[in-house]
């Protein structure tokens with residue numbers, strides 16, 4: 001009884017506290033009784049709890065069932081199988097007529113089609129929330145925005161329903177959002193605790209910001225490495241919204257941010273000036289009015305980078321729409337103290353709601369203007385293409401069919417037109433073969449995306465970058481490419497057809513062989529090793545007479561002798577055939593071990609490939625992104641399970657059960673001296689450590705490796721500078737993310753599978769190691785003129801020129817493979833992934 005009374009008192013107090021919430025969010029509004037309110041569905045007022053994603057979806061379903069003005073679409077699924085939804089809201093006649101509206105709207109993006117009459121065309125407005133799962137106010141505002149738009153009896157809501165199709169993504173990253181939702185709810189106090197140090201406000205590793213694979217989805221709109229973004233982009237190109245709102249949160253002590261962003265430095269070079277100079281300011285008027293009405297403070301024109309096309313607020317700018325980033329100072333939890341007093345979850349939600357409504361209002365008021373701009377964007381793209389001296393880009397890697405196809409898929413997913421190359425050509429000394437290369441004309445509606453994929457930019461209006469300053473995707477894929485002054489090609493390709501593969505007829509073979517040059521060769525190797533196949537590899541090249549004629553096998557090829565196998569001949573053949581099909585590999589076979597050139601198949605320069613037993617240290621202290629990139633890479637590109645062991649569990653580890661240890665950037669100082677001794681012992685007895693970036697610094701600080709840092713004496717000056725300039729000065733010294741050319745030793749096991757001796761690498765660190773003192777242990781080092789794209793200060797560029805990108809430090813019988821640049825950056829550096837694969841499969845051969 002006492003308990004029931006307490007519960008009653010508790011509920012009473014609780015609902016009393018929140019009873020005024022309708023007035024808080026929607027003062028003076030009348031709502032239709034036919035539409036269920038968030039409270040009636042959730043059982044609490046928005047802002048009292050963090051709403052679980054399944055409940056959010058449930059409410060959106062309920063809205064769609066209750067009204068003929070809403071339709072719910074599922075556009076994909078997350079890795080954890082949560083549906084990715086878009087709730088479409090407009091008046092009933094528009095909802096019944098969506099396909100016609102869409103087809104009419106799409107005429108705006110095709111300059112070849114006559115301009116449709118836009119006077120009655122609704123604005124297409126996409127409100128997208130909480131791409132960072134631990135920035136939760138957006139998702140809650142989505143619930144209120146959807147309710148308001150469907151149920152409000154106001155003229156304003158009616159005007160929006162009649163003149164816009166509003167598409168609400170309540171959460172772009174549901175897997176991450178639920179991680180944070182559970183965290184905030186499970187630590188909620190009664191009353192809630194505002195102390196910023198309370199556990200509620202401090203998530204553990206991995207944070208809700210990232211998705212299942214610990215990726216930041218707000219960097220993925222260009223690379224499309226993750227399923228959430230792949231689905232989003234496929235959907236995006238069916239609608240080309242006029243306006244896209246991208247709702248975030250920032251530090252608790254900040255107020256609210258909306259665009260315009262900082263002029264020039266944070267703007268994308270291919271976006272028309274009109275977007276920044278005119279449209280952003282036009283929309284800013286609506287946002288400032290909305291927040292002024294409730295006395296909420298805000299800022300604009302400072303920071304927040306808007307240049308990298310992988311942001312959800314930048315990509316729409318390269319698709320003829322207006323992408324808008326919104327940032328609310330976070331309560332991260334239910335209430336948190338800030339410099340301006342306590343910030344409640346409700347307060348953050350209300351600001352996001354006001355801005356959501358203002359975005360819809362602006363989209364409707366500027367509807368005709370935005371339609372004309374969408375048309376103009378694609379038209380001026382064609383005009384600019386006509387002035388560009390580069391008329392087409394030709395690309396293709398003769399030896400890596402899988403990587404070609406991955407790059408082709410990226411281009412097609414971004415709706416770039418690609419054609420077969422129907423002749424052998426040579427451009428600036430590079431050979432492009434018929435059937436193994438493709439041509440992208442610059443004169444096409446997606447001209448600005450073509451530039452994004454292929455252009456190298458080294459000149460900038462500003463020197464302070466919040467993120468990447470270069471993103472040339474053709475360099476990230478390391479696909480040979482060149483611009484050319486003409487355009488000639490075969491037929492346009494619309495989809496990727498199945499690859500034609502070769503596999504030997506049944507025969508009496510001495511060995512099967514697979515070239516290691518293909519991107520998915522490691523997937524093949526892992527599959528057959530898992531099936532118990534004994535595999536060897538050559539340290540020097542040879543030419544064999546195979547079932548397909550004479551073929552050269554460079555160092556690092558896979559050799560599968562038919563002798564020494566546990567499987568019988570038929571079983572072996574079957575395993576190889578299945579693995580080859582699944583990984584897209586060509587398999588060759590020879591009836592003799594006697595080579596036409598180079599070493600024979602029984603040579604001492606051919607040795608067994610050890611089966612990797614890989615452990616990656618993860619958790620607090622290590623890099624969430626780098627660990628996620630490796631996990632995702634090994635799962636999706638190799639199909640190989642790796643043990644992810646928490647750094648705090650190191651004490652329970654027996655390293656001798658593994659042969660390869662991955663250490664991502666981070667702080668490993670939590671290891672005890674006993675644990676350190678175990679690590680050193682394992683290493684010196686033959687273990688391989690793959691260390692990324694600051695992990696190498698830590699190993700150096702512990703004396704485990706003895707390399708040399710590069711230091712260049714910089715000119716010091718005692719001249720005074722304005723205090724206010726100090727941030728920009730230090731920002732200019734940071735290396736935000738840029739692309740460099742490096743020499744590659746492809747005779748080194750880490751260089752196996754590469755047919756080139758120079759490769760582009762991605763650097764976003766200021767760690768500079770000198771090349772190894774051993775002449776053989778710096779397989780990747782920068783060239784004398786290394787900058788390919790992006791911003792770097794002159795003094796940092798000097799350091800880059802003299803430093804190593806990858807170097808190996810032998811330690812006893814083991815070694816540390818140091819990656820000073822991240823070979824797996826954002827799941828998109830296909831060109832350097834092979835260096836990492838080599839570290840895993842060939843690490844013991846160094």
Ligand SMILES: [Zn+2]
Pocket residue numbers: 132135218247248249
């Ligand atoms: Zn964010």
